[in-house]
Amino acid sequence: MKLKAQLTEYIHRGRMLRYITAALMTISILIAHDRDNRAIEFPNIPEYLTLKCDLHMHTVFSDGSVWPDIRVEEAVRDGLDAIATTEHLEYQPWRNDIPHPDRNRSHQLASYFSRDENLMVINGSEITRSMPPGHANAIFIEDANRLILDDPLDVFQEARRQGAFIFWNHPHWISQSPDALVPLSNIHKELIRDGLLEGIEVVNDTTYSDEALQIALDHNLTILGTSDIHGIVDWQYKIPDSGHRPVTLVFSRERTARSIKQGLKNRRTVVWFNNLLIGREEYILPLINECLDITAVRYRKGSSVVSVTISNHSDAEFVMRNLSQFNFYADADLVTIPPHGEKILEVKTLRSPSKFELRFSVLNAITAPGIHPEITLLVNRR
DSSP: OHHHHHHHHHHHHHHHHHHHHHHHHHHHHHHHHHHHOOOOOOOOBTTBEEEEEEOOBOOTTTTOSSOHHHHHHHHHHTTOSEEEEEEESSOOTTTTTSOOSOTTHHHHHHHHHTTTSSOEEEEEEEEEOSTTTOEEEEESOSOGGGGOOSSHHHHHHHHHHTTOEEEEOOTTOTTTOTTSSOOOOHHHHHHHHTTSOOEEEEEETTEEOHHHHHHHHHTTOEEEEEOOBSSOHHHHHTGGGTOOOOEEEEEESSSSHHHHHHHHHTTOEEEEETTEEEEOHHHHHHHHHHHEEEEEEEEOTTSSEEEEEEEEOSSOOEEEEEOSSOEESSOOSEEEEOTTOEEEEEEEOSSOOSEEEEEEEETTEESBTTBOOEEEEEEEOO
C-alpha cells in the first residue's frame, strides 16, 4: 500500500510538472509573440497610402556597428515600407578593416538581403562636411561613387543630376551647433533657392528641433524624421519596452519608390517621434481623423448623459484637451486614448440632442512650434 501511494504521488507530481511546464511554455510563446508584434501601424488617408519610411541609417560600410542584413531585418520587424542606405561619403573609419572601393556596396547588400521581403531599399549617401553646409542625405541616387568630389557644392549638383532628393541632416546637432539651434547660413539659403536642398530633419535619432520645424515651414521644405541608427534599433529605442524608432510617414499614391519620391518632393509627410506626430496641418489632420472615430453612442437611461466610445486605429497614444461646450461625467478636460484601444466618454449634454460635436486640441501632435491641431468628432445618435 505504501509503494502504491508513493507511485500515485510520483505520477501526480509528474502530471503537475507537465502542466506547469506547458503553462510556462505558453506564457513564453505569448510574450515572444507580443514582442514580435511591433510593426508600426497607421491608417491610410483619403487618396493616399501611408508608407512608413526610415531614410537615414548606417552600417559597417561607414561608421555603423552592423552588417546591412541587420538593418533589413530590423526594418521588416518594424513593418517599414522603405529604408534608405545612407553611408557617409567622406567619413570611413572602418576602411582598413572592411575595404570597399564601391560606395554602392551597402545598398547592393541591403537590396540582396531584402529580396524576399516586402521592403523597398533606396540608394543614398550622406554628404559629410563641416558647417556650412554640414551633413545632408542624397537619396534615390544612381551611383554613390560619382559623389566623391572635393567641392561640396559639386556633390549637391551631381546628386541633383542623378535625380536625388536631398535633405539637411540633424541641423541642430550640438557637435556642429553648440547651442542646439539651427545655423541657417547664406550657403543653405542658396541651396534651398536652387532646389539643391528640399527637406530638413526636424527629428534625428532621439532629438527634436522647433527651429528646424519653423525653417521647414518658412522655406517650404519637406519635414522629415529619421533614426540615423548606427547601433541596434531595439537598444536605442527600447522597442521591447514599447518604444519605437522615429519614422517619416510618406503619403504616397502607390507603394513604389517612385511614388515615395514624389510624396517627399511634394512635402506630403508627417513624422512620428516618441509618440509625437509632427507635420503640416493639411496632412496631420486627415491622418488623425483616420486614426480616431466614434464607434458607439448610447444615452444613459433616465439622464441626458451620453456614453461616447472613441476608437483609435493607430500606434499613437492620443492625448487631447477638451475644447467642446460639454463637460464629462467621469473625466476632466484631458483625455487619453490608448493605441489600438478605445476611450468611453460620458458626455453631459444637458438637452439630449440627437447629434452634437466634440472638439479637441490634440496635444501629442504639432503643426508648428507650440501649435497643436484641433479636431472635431461628430456624435450622431442613431
